[in-house]
Amino acid sequence: MGRRTDVCAGPENRPYREAWDAWDTAYEAWLQHCLDTAENAAEALSAVYEDEEARTTAFDALGLPQPPATPAEACVLGAPVWCSRCRARIRGALGSIGDLAALLESWADGHRGAASGEQILSRRASTPSPSPITDTLDELYGRLAEVEAGWRAHAGHQTRPRRSRNAEARELVLAYLQAHLDEMLKHPGSVTFGYEVWVWERRLRTLAKSDPVVRKRPGRCPRCRLVNVLRTRDDGHTECCDCGRLMNEEEYQRDVVGGADTAVVAESKEARRAS
Ligand SMILES: [Zn+2]
Numbered sequence: 001m002g003r004r005t006d007v008c009a010g011p012e013n014r015p016y017r018e019a020w021d022a023w024d025t026a027y028e029a030w031l032q033h034c035l036d037t038a039e040n041a042a043e044a045l046s047a048v049y050e051d052e053e054a055r056t057t058a059f060d061a062l063g064l065p066q067p068p069a070t071p072a073e074a075c076v077l078g079a080p081v082w083c084s085r086c087r088a089r090i091r092g093a094l095g096s097i098g099d100l101a102a103l104l105e106s107w108a109d110g111h112r113g114a115a116s117g118e119q120i121l122s123r124r125a126s127t128p129s130p131s132p133i134t135d136t137l138d139e140l141y142g143r144l145a146e147v148e149a150g151w152r153a154h155a156g157h158q159t160r161p162r163r164s165r166n167a168e169a170r171e172l173v174l175a176y177l178q179a180h181l182d183e184m185l186k187h188p189g190s191v192t193f194g195y196e197v198w199v200w201e202r203r204l205r206t207l208a209k210s211d212p213v214v215r216k217r218p219g220r221c222p223r224c225r226l227v228n229v230l231r232t233r234d235d236g237h238t239e240c241c242d243c244g245r246l247m248n249e250e251e252y253q254r255d256v257v258g259g260a261d262t263a264v265v266a267e268s269k270e271a272r273r274a275s
């Protein structure tokens with residue numbers, strides 16, 4: 001039994017693929033060894049080259065070593081590219097990408113819009129790329145739109161008019177991809193896309209957990225009166241990491257943004273820049 005071509009492209013078959021890659025290498029080395037050591041091997045080989053069994057017998061008769069044993073590694077079959085578990089995982093990851101992108105965007109907006117108080121200082125014009133989140137979401141959109149355009153061309157769907165890169169455009173691309181995902185994942189070209197979706201999900205999740213610049217919120221804590229202490233939590237609440245004061249968005253707007261004066265905004269901005 002040779003290497004199967006109908007195995008799932010997912011990570012669960014990595015051991016299978018690696019075992020067969022190693023076998024391919026060993027087999028080539030074996031063939032080369034036979035050719036190097038037997039004078040008439042080339043002739044015997046060419047006569048039976050396509051028939052693995054006959055070839056082995058022929059080589060045996062010439063007193064050559066047996067070929068390496070084929071791997072016994074188990075595999076998960078995919079029909080025709082991915083198994084059902086991997087298809088579900090890709091679909092789930094695509095959904096998470098949408099959720100994570102929306103969450104990250106709300107943080108990025110919180111730093112640029114009126115809510116942050118930053119607008120008072122009109123920094124936006126001079127800083128076209130205000131956060132790594134904006135850059136990442138922009139890159140994400142570009143890539144998703146590319147996949148959508150590719151699939152539209154392949155499936156004979158009408159091309160979508162050019163859209164500006166905003167949240168709505170991203171949602172439209174994601175909706176299109178979700179709607180056609182079953183078909184897409186039957187295409188051999190979806191191997192790259194599937195892994196890419198997983199990588200994107202991991203990347204956004206990491207960003208959502210660890211980006212200190214974006215997760216910080218400007219302003220003075222209404223309780224302990226310190227600046228540079230407010231953070232956005234995963235649940236969307238704003239928390240003071242000094243005194244532990246927890247605010248929902250409404251309270252943040254009222255007690256922090258509403259209570260801010262220009263000096264505070266400048267001070268908090270300064271502190272953020274220094275951090
Ligand atoms: Zn799979």
Ligand SMILES: [Zn+2]
Pocket residue numbers: 221222223224225226229240241242243244245
């Ligand atoms: Zn506080």
